[in-house]
Amino acid sequence: MDAPRPAPVLHTGFAGWVHQNLFAGPVDTLLTLSGMGLLWLLVPPIADYLFIDAFWTGSNATACSGRTAFCWPFLNVRLTQFIYGTYPLEERWRVNLAAVQGVLFALPLVYAGPKFRKPLMLALFIYWPISTALLLTGGLIGLTPVPTNLWGGFMVTLVVALFGIGVSLPLGIALALARLSDLPAIRWLSVGLIEIIRGVPLITILFMASLMLPIFLPNGMSVDGLLRVLVGFSLFAAAYMAEIIRGGLSALPPGQAEAAKALGLGYWHTMGLILLPQALRMVLPNIVNTFIALFKDTTLVMIVGIMDLLGVVQAANSDPNWAGPNTQPTGYVFLGMVFWLSCYLMSRLSARMERQFNQNQRTR
Amino acid sequence: MERWRHPVCPADPLDISLLHDDFETALPKSKMKFLAIACFLCASIVVPPVARAGTLDKVKARGMLICSVTESTPGFAAPNDKGVYVGLDADMCRAVAAAVLNDANKVTFKISTTANRFTWLQSGEVDLMSRVTTFSMARNTTVGVDFPAILYFDGQGFMVRKSAKIKSVNDLNGATVCLQSGTTTELNAADYFRAHGMKYEPVTFQRPDEALHAYEEGRCDTYTNDVSSLWALKLKLKIAGDHLVLPEIISKEPLAPGVRQGDFQWSNIVRWSLYAMLTAEELGVNSKNVDQMKASANAEIRRFLGVDGDLGQSMGLTGDWAYRIIKQVGNYAEIYDRDLGKGSALGIDRGLNALWKDGGIQYAPPIR
Numbered sequence: 001m002d003a004p005r006p007a008p009v010l011h012t013g014f015a016g017w018v019h020q021n022l023f024a025g026p027v028d029t030l031l032t033l034s035g036m037g038l039l040w041l042l043v044p045p046i047a048d049y050l051f052i053d054a055f056w057t058g059s060n061a062t063a064c065s066g067r068t069a070f071c072w073p074f075l076n077v078r079l080t081q082f083i084y085g086t087y088p089l090e091e092r093w094r095v096n097l098a099a100v101q102g103v104l105f106a107l108p109l110v111y112a113g114p115k116f117r118k119p120l121m122l123a124l125f126i127y128w129p130i131s132t133a134l135l136l137t138g139g140l141i142g143l144t145p146v147p148t149n150l151w152g153g154f155m156v157t158l159v160v161a162l163f164g165i166g167v168s169l170p171l172g173i174a175l176a177l178a179r180l181s182d183l184p185a186i187r188w189l190s191v192g193l194i195e196i197i198r199g200v201p202l203i204t205i206l207f208m209a210s211l212m213l214p215i216f217l218p219n220g221m222s223v224d225g226l227l228r229v230l231v232g233f234s235l236f237a238a239a240y241m242a243e244i245i246r247g248g249l250s251a252l253p254p255g256q257a258e259a260a261k262a263l264g265l266g267y268w269h270t271m272g273l274i275l276l277p278q279a280l281r282m283v284l285p286n287i288v289n290t291f292i293a294l295f296k297d298t299t300l301v302m303i304v305g306i307m308d309l310l311g312v313v314q315a316a317n318s319d320p321n322w323a324g325p326n327t328q329p330t331g332y333v334f335l336g337m338v339f340w341l342s343c344y345l346m347s348r349l350s351a352r353m354e355r356q357f358n359q360n361q362r363t364r
Numbered sequence: 365m366e367r368w369r370h371p372v373c374p375a376d377p378l379d380i381s382l383l384h385d386d387f388e389t390a391l392p393k394s395k396m397k398f399l400a401i402a403c404f405l406c407a408s409i410v411v412p413p414v415a416r417a418g419t420l421d422k423v424k425a426r427g428m429l430i431c432s433v434t435e436s437t438p439g440f441a442a443p444n445d446k447g448v449y450v451g452l453d454a455d456m457c458r459a460v461a462a463a464v465l466n467d468a469n470k471v472t473f474k475i476s477t478t479a480n481r482f483t484w485l486q487s488g489e490v491d492l493m494s495r496v497t498t499f500s501m502a503r504n505t506t507v508g509v510d511f512p513a514i515l516y517f518d519g520q521g522f523m524v525r526k527s528a529k530i531k532s533v534n535d536l537n538g539a540t541v542c543l544q545s546g547t548t549t550e551l552n553a554a555d556y557f558r559a560h561g562m563k564y565e566p567v568t569f570q571r572p573d574e575a576l577h578a579y580e581e582g583r584c585d586t587y588t589n590d591v592s593s594l595w596a597l598k599l600k601l602k603i604a605g606d607h608l609v610l611p612e613i614i615s616k617e618p619l620a621p622g623v624r625q626g627d628f629q630w631s632n633i634v635r636w637s638l639y640a641m642l643t644a645e646e647l648g649v650n651s652k653n654v655d656q657m658k659a660s661a662n663a664e665i666r667r668f669l670g671v672d673g674d675l676g677q678s679m680g681l682t683g684d685w686a687y688r689i690i691k692q693v694g695n696y697a698e699i700y701d702r703d704l705g706k707g708s709a710l711g712i713d714r715g716l717n718a719l720w721k722d723g724g725i726q727y728a729p730p731i732r
Contacts, residue, residue, distance in 0.1 A: 060709070061599065077445050086447035149474055211480050214487035222489055225474070302435070305475035311435055315443050318436035319450075320709035323599035328573075 050333075061324030071330040078316045082334070085152015085307055091144060095155055098132040102162075110352050129166060148226035152307035154338065156226070160233055160308065161295045167234035168294070169287070172241025177271065179246055190242070197239035202300055205232040210304035229301050237294050244286045248279030281357050288350035292343050310335060419491050419623070419630035420680050423464055431457035432476035432490040438596035439704040439712070440496050440516075440619075441473070449473045453494040455699040456515055456621050458692070459637045460492060463685045468692035482507050485624055492634060493622040496592075503622075511620035512635030516704075517716040517725060519613030520552050521591040523598060526608050528585060533612045537562040542575040542584035544568070552615040553588055572597065590617055592704070595712045611715065632679050640686040642728035643668060644695035646719055651694040654687060668731050675731065686731070696726065 022032040053069035064071035075082075084092050105124040108116065136159070139145035151159070178190035197205070209232035214222060252275055260270040280287070302311040313331040316322060423429050433441035433453050441451040458468040476484050476495055485493045486508060497503070498518075499511040522541075524530045533556075543549050545568035557564045567584050569575040576597050579587035589597065594609045601607055621638070623631050644650065647665050649657045658669050666672040669690075670683035677683065693699065700717065701707040718724025 065602070081443065081445075081447050086443065147472065149472060207479065211483050214483060214489050217487075222487075303477055304480065305435060305477050307435070307475055311475075312443075315436035318438045318442040318596075319444055320438045320442070320596065320599065321444070323438055323596060323709060325600055325602050328600065 055326070060321045061327055064326045064330075065324050068329075069326060070333065071324070071326045074316070074322055074327045074330050075334055078322075081153060081316065082309060082312055083154045085156060085312055086150045087152070087155065088144075088146060088150065091138070091146055094135040094138070094143065094146075098128075098135045099158075101131065102128055110349055110356070125166070148224055151226065153312040154309045156301075156306060157295075157298045157309045159226075160230060160298045160301055160306075161291075163230045164234045164237045164294045164298075165291050167230075168237035168241045168290075171234065171238035172245055173276065175238060175242035176245040176249060179242065180249060194239045194242050197235055198243070202233075202236050202297055203303065205236050206300060206304050208232065225304075226306060229304060229306055233294075233298075233301070237290065240290055241287065244283050244290060245279060247286070248283035249275060251282060252278055284350065284354050284357065288347065291350075292346055295343060295346065296339065309338065418680075419627050420464065420633065423491055427465065428470050428472050429457060429461040429465065429492065430472045430474055430490045431460070431492045431494055432474045432481060432484055433457065434495045435475050435477065437496050438599075439592060439708065439710045441494075450703065452516055452699060452703045453496060453621075455693055455703060456494045456638065457492060459641060459689045460634055462688045462692040463633060463637045463640075463681055466688055482509060482622075485509060485622060488624075491623075491630070496619050497622055499618045499620040508625045509622040510625045510631050511622055512631050513638040513728075514618045514620045514726075515638060516592070516619040518590050518592050518617040518619050519716070520549055520588060520615040520617070521594055521613045522586045522588050522610045523579070523594045523607055524586045524610060526606055530586070530608075530610070533610055533614065534560075534562075536564065536586060538564065539585040540565045540567055540583070542567050542569065542579040542587045544572055544575055544589070545570060548615070549589060556614040576600065591715070592712065595704075595710045599709060611713075613716070629680055633681065636679065636731070637685075637689055639728035639731065640668070640689050641693070641696040641699065642719065642726055643731050644686070644690045645697045646721070646728065649690055649695060650698055651690055651692075654690045658687070664732075 021028075023029045049068070050070050053067060055064040055069060055071050055073060058064060058073045059077065061071075061074075063073060080092075084095060087095060102124075105120055105128055109120045109124060112120065134140055135143070136151070137146060137148070175190050175194055178186045179194065181187050181190070206229060209228040210225070213228055217223065256274055256278065257270060260274045265273070298308055299310040301308050302314075307315065313335050317328045317331050431454075433449060433451075436442040437451070437453070439451055440453040441449050444450045454471075454473065457471045457473065461471045462468040474484070474490055476490070476493070481493055481495055481497065482503075484490045493509070494515075496518075497509075497511075499514060503509050504511060522533060522536065524536075530536065536557075541553060541564050543553060543566060550566065550568065553564070553566065567575075567578060569578060572589060572593070575589075576587055578584060580601050587594070587597075591609060591613055598604050598607055598609065621634055623634055644654075647657075647662070647668060649665060649668070654669070657665055658671055660666060663672070667675065669687045670676060670685065674683045676685035679685070694702075696719075700714065704710050704712045705714065714722070714724060716725050718726065720727040
């Protein structure tokens with residue numbers, strides 16, 4: 001007689017999912033339980049700090065004292081300053097317009113098919129930077145000029161990061177191509193530039209831009225403080241970018257370039273149609289890595305007196321009205337959340353882009 | 365003299381006689397000539413000669429005073445909820461703007477750091493530096509900064525728990541002291557306790573916040589830092605009312621606005637703008653009563669407000685320069701009170717910064 005067979009394991013429904021994914025074996029069970037324990041330890045204190053114990057009303061630090069908790073009124077009153085710095089109130093629509101335009105062009109680019117890619121790219125990489133620069137600085141077409149010393153907060157963080165990203169990629173490509181060039185003058189120029197910039201810390205470059213440049217320039221002539229930092233910042237990023245792209249180009253099998261040559265393609269066609277598209281696709285994760293690092297490095301501009309998000313939050317903590325035991329931690333918690341969210345968003349977008357660019361390889 | 369000067373080169377690179385005086389003992393003549401030419405070359409490459417316009421003319425032409433302040437220091441310069449920079453340093457800038465441009469709001473605040481504050485001043489990026497800078501001999505003589513007058517007398521002090529019943533620094537014998545390592549604070553404390561034959565046990569930290577936290581936790585009997593910082597940090601303690609800043613200070617930190625050396629007219633304007641605020645307090649003139657005071661019979665007040673005489677013209681300003689400062693910014697008592705004193709959250713006592721006739725050391729030479 002046959003021995004009775006075991007009852008079928010649940011494979012369907014919620015119970016099945018839980019069984020398969022969380023308690024499939026002793027190791028899984030242990031991991032699940034310790035994970036739940038960790039959540040139990042972490043979530044209630046965080047919820048307490050952020051919501052249950054938190055302070056909700058008031059207009060100065062006295063309203064936020066007595067216990068350790070998040071000070072929402074501080075964030076509430078200062079939020080616009082954290083976003084715009086001291087950008088004039090009546091001109092802030094210009095910043096908003098620039099941001100909305102950017103999102104409107106960038107989002108479809110990530111999600112839309114290749115058909116719309118070209119016009120969207122033109123809009124995002126040609127029209128948007130120019131219009132944004134015009135909108136933010138003003139002075140033309142009837143817009144009141146807003147000097148950059150009034151800029152601040154998250155807006156400056158974004159301007160520095162996006163400028164760095166936008167300039168470093170094309171400049172990096174140019175430097176990489178120059179470094180691989182057969183013409184010695186161009187090659188050595190590129191090698192020198194990359195090695196010098198890469199050989200010093202970002203802080204040194206920022207200090208050079210902020211401290212040494214005014215000494216070298218004739219008196220009375222001065223380059224805008226923010227612009228100096230932007231240039232220094234993007235040069236630094238470009239040096240790293242150049243090496244990443246060179247890595248991608250070197251990883252391509254030599255047959256690709258030889259085949260292009262055999263077909264009679266010239267240098268620019270070989271690069272633009274055959275080599276660079278493949279190389280860039282290959283190093284995309286690395287490029288995004290650099291972008292994220294760049295975004296976080298923007299906080300360094302504070303040491304040369306540019307009030308980025310970190311600077312504005314710290315300045316808010318120095319307002320005697322808001323000097324209390326809870327405001328500084330509140331500011332830093334907010335800062336941490338903004339940076340984490342931004343970087344997470346960047347990595348999600350890049351993952352999405354990677355999938356799009358690599359569609360041809362998957363269907364093959 | 366407002367262009368940047370090479371430290372070795374004299375004002376006029378081809379004026380060998382100047383070099384001669386300085387280097388006669390050190391260098392033979394041929395080398396001096398070489399040095400003069402080298403200096404001329406380097407000066408002409410680095411700093412092309414420009415027309416020498418005084419800072420006053422530059423500010424007037426621009427219609428805006430460019431003033432460098434700290435990124436944020438409670439009570440001296442920090443943005444308020446509306447994003448306007450408030451504090452004693454910021455008001456110093458406003459006073460100069462009121463005197464020169466007749467509008468206290470025509471100030472561009474540029475955020476400078478400890479690293480670039482002097483460079484910016486020397487290279488002409490800013491007209492005035494008003495950023496909690498201690499007036500010291502080395503800064504005056506080697507960095508090339510002129511400190512026209514002292515805005516605030518700061519110095520190192522001690523914070524203690526009220527429950528400890530410590531009333532003066534003399535009661536600190538044998539105390540454990542929380543302080544920041546590698547700062548003048550540490551050295552001052554060591555000097556002071558040694559000089560007074562008192563024992564103490566330092567507990568050092570890298571950052572002021574850490575030292576303060578340790579003090580709050582009870583690891584030390586006292587926490588030491590500059591007095592203005594102590595009052596600001598006190599507010600960050602869980603129960604600020606349980607703590608007390610001792611009245612004595614053990615070091616000298618006179619904070620002063622700075623200008624480029626060589627432009628005497630501009631230096632005078634900054635000096636007397638500050639003295640005007642002190643004088644107004646002394647004369648009982650403030651932003652509210654300044655219009656009535658114009659009708660005062662007191663000769664000193666009439667001269668001060670430009671009703672009689674024309675002292676302002678000697679600085680290139682109009683006669684009512686002081687009137688404008690007091691009307692638009694206030695006298696020293698008013699700005700002290702709203703930025704640092706009882707009118708602000710900091711609540712710092714006037715202490716040394718009281719007028720000389722009230723027991724402090726703030727003293728303005730006569731305006732006459």
